[in-house]
Amino acid sequence: MSPLDDSPIDDDAALRTEYAAALIARGVSREDAQALAARTQYLPQAARAAKPSPRADALLLSDTPPKALSVRDAKLLEAGVAIAQDPPDWNELIFHHSILCQTGLPRRKVKEREFQRRVGSAWLHVQAGILSIAGVPVPQPIPYGATPRLALACIATLALRSSSPAIEIGRTPADFMRLIGLADTQGGRYKTLRCQLNAMAACRLQMGFADHTFNSMAVKQYEAWLPRSAGELNKWPNVLVLTDDFYKELRAHGVPLDRRALHALTGSALCIDIYTWLAYRLHLIKGPPVTVPWAALRLQFGQEYCGVRAEDDFRTSFLLALPKVLAEYPQAKVTRYPGGLELHASPPPVQPRVFAVSPPRRPRCERSGA
DSSP, X not given: OOTXXXXXXXXXXHHHHHHHHHHHHTTOOHHXXXXXXXXXXXXXXXXXXSOOOHHXXXXXXXXXXXXOOOHHHHXXXXXXXXXXXXOOXXXXXXEEEHXXXXXXXXXXXXXXXXXXXXXXXXXXXXXXXXXXXXXXXXXXXXXXXXXXXXXXXXXXXXXXXXXSSEEEOOSSHHHHHHHTTOOTTSTTHHHHHHHHHHHHHHOEEEEEETTEEEEEESEEEOOXXXXXXXXXXXXXOOEEEEOHHHHXXXXXXXXXXXXXXXXXXXXXXXXXXXXXXXXXXXXXXXXXXXXXEHHHHHHHHOTTOOXXXXXXXXXXXXXXXXXXXXXXXXXXOEEEETTEXXXXXXXXXXXXXXXXXXXXXXXXXXXXXX
C-alpha cells in the first residue's frame, strides 16, 4: 500500500496478526506485540501492506531473535506497549492549552516576525519578541519545532501541579531536558533548547476560540539563558514566572495528555500536533463519525508545505506520522476514506479519574505520624 493509497482501513483478526508479526520483526517481544495489536484501533500501514500470509503466523510462533531496532523506533514501540497495557498515573500527566492542541506553533523556522494558524473557530497568532541581554534589546525569532511544544507543555504542567505561576524548571539545562523528554547527550540540542526557550519566553501569544480571546505574553519574568563564556558557569534561568493571564488560561483550558506519548514523539513536531489534536478532539465526538477531508487537514497541519508538490508532500508526511501517533494513543479510532480521515468517538488518552492537578494529600494522622 503506497502512502497515498486511499483504500479503507479494515479492522479484523488477520490484519492484527500482520501487525503483531511486524512488531515482532522489529524487535518487540511476542507477548507485547500481541497485546499492542489487540489494543490498537488503527493498524500501521507496514502491517497492512500485505495480505494475511503464513509468514505472520510463523513469526508469532518462531523463537528466532528479531531484528535490531533503531533507537527512535525502539522508543516508540516501548512507549506504545506501555501505554496500551497501563493507563497513565498522576506522575505521567502533562497539560497543554486546548487551543494549542488544535493549532500549534510553526513546525519550521519562520522568517517573518508574525505567524498565524487558524482551524475552524480556533486560531493562534504569535509575535516574535525581544529579550534584554547585557542591557541590550535583542530580537528573538518565533519559536518553532518540537522543542517549544514540549517545553510549553512541561511549564504548564509544573505551574498547574504547584498551583503557582512561578515555577522551578530544573537546576541545570540537563534537568529541564530530561523533564521534556530530550536526551542531554545529543549535542546540538542544548543550543536548540536555549534558542527556543528564549524565543518562547519573549514572544506574544494571541489565541481565540469563538468569542473568547486571549491576548498576552505567556512568560512574565525570565532571565535570558546565555551561552557559557570561558571559565564561567552556565547561566541557566532555573526559575520562570508565567503571566497571571496565561496561568488562568491554563487552569481553565488545560488538556491532560499522557507524558509517555509526548516524550516518545519528541522527534517530530507534526506527530506531536496530530497527537494533541486527536487527544482533544476524539472524546468530544458523541454521535456518528466525523469526516475530515484532506483539504481541511492541510489547512490545519500543512501550512508549512509549499511548491507544486505541496499537497502530495503533506499527505505523504501526514500518513507516515499518523501510525506513529496512534501507536501512542491506542484507544483512538481513526479510519481513512477516499477523501481524508474519519474520526470515531474514542476515550481520551487520560481518563477523568486522574485529571487532578495536585497529588492526593495524605490523611492528617499519616502526616503527624500518629
